[in-house]
Amino acid sequence: MSNDVLFEIKDLEVSYGSIAAIKGISLEVRKGEIVTILGANGAGKTTTMRTISQLLKAKNGSIKFKGIELTHLPAHKIVKLGISHSPEGRRVFSILTVEENLMLGAFTRSKVNKETLNWVYELFPRLQERRKQLAGTLSGGEQQMLAIGRSLMSDPEMLLLDEPSLGIAPILVKAIFEQIKAIAGKGVTVLLVEQNAKAALKLADRGYVLDVGKIALEGTSAELLASEKVQEAYLGKKH
Amino acid sequence: MDIFLQQLANGLTIGSMFALVALGYTMVYGVMKLINFAHGDMVAASAFVGLTIYTQVMGQATSLLAVIVIFLLTALTMACVGVILERLAYRPLRNAPRLSAVVSALGASLVIQNGIMLVWGPRMRIFPELVPQVYWDFNGVVISMIQVIILVLSLVLMLALYLFVEKTRVGAAVRAASIDQDAARLMGINVNSIIALIFIIGSSLGAVGGLFIGLYYRGITFNMGWQYGLYAFIAAILGGIGNIPGAMIGGMLLGLFNAFIAGYVSSTWADAFTFILLILILIVRPTGILGERVAEKV
Ligand SMILES: Nc1ncnc2c1ncn2[C@@H]1O[C@H](COP(=O)(O)OP(=O)(O)OP(=O)(O)O)[C@@H](O)[C@H]1O
Numbered sequence A: 001m002s003n004d005v006l007f008e009i010k011d012l013e014v015s016y017g018s019i020a021a022i023k024g025i026s027l028e029v030r031k032g033e034i035v036t037i038l039g040a041n042g043a044g045k046t047t048t049m050r051t052i053s054q055l056l057k058a059k060n061g062s063i064k065f066k067g068i069e070l071t072h073l074p075a076h077k078i079v080k081l082g083i084s085h086s087p088e089g090r091r092v093f094s095i096l097t098v099e100e101n102l103m104l105g106a107f108t109r110s111k112v113n114k115e116t117l118n119w120v121y122e123l124f125p126r127l128q129e130r131r132k133q134l135a136g137t138l139s140g141g142e143q144q145m146l147a148i149g150r151s152l153m154s155d156p157e158m159l160l161l162d163e164p165s166l167g168i169a170p171i172l173v174k175a176i177f178e179q180i181k182a183i184a185g186k187g188v189t190v191l192l193v194e195q196n197a198k199a200a201l202k203l204a205d206r207g208y209v210l211d212v213g214k215i216a217l218e219g220t221s222a223e224l225l226a227s228e229k230v231q232e233a234y235l236g237k238k239h
Numbered sequence B: 001m002d003i004f005l006q007q008l009a010n011g012l013t014i015g016s017m018f019a020l021v022a023l024g025y026t027m028v029y030g031v032m033k034l035i036n037f038a039h040g041d042m043v044a045a046s047a048f049v050g051l052t053i054y055t056q057v058m059g060q061a062t063s064l065l066a067v068i069v070i071f072l073l074t075a076l077t078m079a080c081v082g083v084i085l086e087r088l089a090y091r092p093l094r095n096a097p098r099l100s101a102v103v104s105a106l107g108a109s110l111v112i113q114n115g116i117m118l119v120w121g122p123r124m125r126i127f128p129e130l131v132p133q134v135y136w137d138f139n140g141v142v143i144s145m146i147q148v149i150i151l152v153l154s155l156v157l158m159l160a161l162y163l164f165v166e167k168t169r170v171g172a173a174v175r176a177a178s179i180d181q182d183a184a185r186l187m188g189i190n191v192n193s194i195i196a197l198i199f200i201i202g203s204s205l206g207a208v209g210g211l212f213i214g215l216y217y218r219g220i221t222f223n224m225g226w227q228y229g230l231y232a233f234i235a236a237i238l239g240g241i242g243n244i245p246g247a248m249i250g251g252m253l254l255g256l257f258n259a260f261i262a263g264y265v266s267s268t269w270a271d272a273f274t275f276i277l278l279i280l281i282l283i284v285r286p287t288g289i290l291g292e293r294v295a296e297k298v
């Protein structure tokens, strides 16, 4: 199995000044998988994602994508390798139009892939309706769709999604998870960070539970769903 | 009516120069949230660089081709200086507190000003007559060829900049980087290159502005960057700092305002009135005429 490992983190440590946020984690993602990282607020999920994208620099350890070491690369070189990141809090370009945001998602491509654009509009028809609207005037859910759509425009092999359901009405959360499933169905490998553990584990093949900068638990989604620790901490069940 | 038309023409001329220089302030602020106080001194330096290129490189030629070459070489030189300035004075402080960058900017301003004085001396120098002194008299309203050139060339440059920023892929990257640098990096945009580009464009436009100042006012001094820089900076704030069309409008309005005060009141009061205008506008619209562009949902 190890020969189809697409992405691998080994002994990663990340600090903010003198405060250690990630204290030596290792994880791997195989081609075509949906892998989720769960954890309480402040566990280090976003820190991990930002370090993968090199917006933060690792203090120690390695991050490899298709055998290429990422930790020495500047942030703007990552997307070209095939890793696209839809960040926490959406971070759409508020005073640009929906369409301009999507075009920027394809910045590293010499030409916008029309097929991808059509696919994004198919996944999120709302974006097509509102393509001339400024991104900052979209609703929260629509902005999330735009953030995901934008990250698809580079035709990534692996997609990093940081809390795609953050601040979104329950009914829309379901839709977003459906769309993530559809994206994975197209062969995109997904690394998903979520607060919504139940929904994430239903969708994912495997998961890691992060606890103050360390991996507390890992396993298949079924194993994690069944584990007492996860049930207590994230699914609100008492034993 | 004559005064009005005359001051309109004069106002549009100085307004174009303010606008060209204001663009440098506003573009840098847009991406870096930094006031590049050295920009005015760069503009002053441009006039001196142009002077030297005219005497040393072009052998005092004033043919159309020679003038074009002088403009291009000056803009190129100042673009390089701008990139070096960013590397030395601002990039090392990118993650430092804002105040450190402000101090660095003020320091850079002094260094450039003193540099001009060391190289070209403390006394006023006369800028060459690169454009023939041709005047047209329309029933008492006198317009010079220099004025027409300044206005037309400024408008062309501003239109080109506007189209570049609004309509091209790299222009969109510039806008993205000024909204959210990290998000821009996630798109694969090299923010360092964008910042270098901003300094290249801003310094080149400032260089053209500096040459225009030389052509129009003729006398150039090592410390004139302070005065013109301040005006342009006010123009940028008037239009809404960080806002590119705002700097263009702010520059033009400020030029017109100045010319009308000079025409109808007195030129000695122009500066004072300008500041009163600035304060009034900022009271009514704290973010300038066009404002910082926001599209936040409330
Ligand atoms: N810029 C920063 N400077 C200092 N400390 C930070 C910074 N960003 C995050 N931290 C700290 O690092 C730890 C991990 O933060 P991180 O944002 O990675 O958590 P998270 O798992 O994404 O949490 P959440 O579920 O709330 O998004 C937290 O203790 C946080 O306070």
Ligand SMILES: [Mg+2]
Pocket: A045, A046, A047, A088
């Ligand atoms: Mg987070």
